[in-house]
Amino acid sequence: MKKLTILFAIALFLSCSTNPFTGKSTLALVPNSQLFPMAFQEYSSFLSENKVVSGTKDAQMVKSVGQKIAVAAERYLNANGYAGYLQDYQWEYNLVDSPDVNAWCMPGGKIVVYTGILPITQNEAGLAAVMGHEVAHALANHGQQRMSAGQLQALGAVAGNIALSKDPKNQEIFNQAYGIGSTVGVMLPFSRNHESEADQIGLYLMAIAGYEPMVAAQLWERMKANAGGQAPPEFLSTHPSSDTRINNIKGWAPAAKAEAKKYGVTTFKK
């Protein structure tokens, strides 16, 4: 009983963290110092088990857009009193050859874009919308918040000591929480709140990076059109597209551009 109380106290101690974008305090049961090593390990094994595209125009575009989004995140956080928030991030951006329509960002800035999503993103600004959105999920710690209490317990995360094991069950929990994987139907969608947050933060990031935020609305229109027919692709099963979402994005776009102007960004690539 006493042990349980101590564990609970540790969990509470670790749970105080503020989302710098929304100002809301968020649930973060595992500190980055525990979470990042697991993410980095998972990322390396993912890359070694999949076909990374390098040296092509598309691979180059993924890297350059990713870098711009990362710089935008840094500028935004520094300007808002969160210098150092990204200190332990080790940004990496890779294009992986796969027909899956998917993209994700692991904790610590480890990003993968699948070639299958490129026909929908269509251009640099469309890709910036997807990458901004995924980086926003990572910055806001949505993956951890997506795990249930039971899953956190299984990972040993309640004690603030995430298991760095190769246990397939742990890897599955981790991957599900961060939207990684290719089994359509297994992934749970992000909550509507998390999606809204990621949409809004993502728009700010893409605008500060010099991309027209209205392109995000067009992107989600294309996603919606792509959802018809057979089972929806991975990205759409975790990110349901709706008219409400598209309208919200249109409504937020002017504020994102106004924010970007504070950083001297006045032209926006479409």
Ligand SMILES: [Zn+2]
């Ligand atoms: Zn999302």
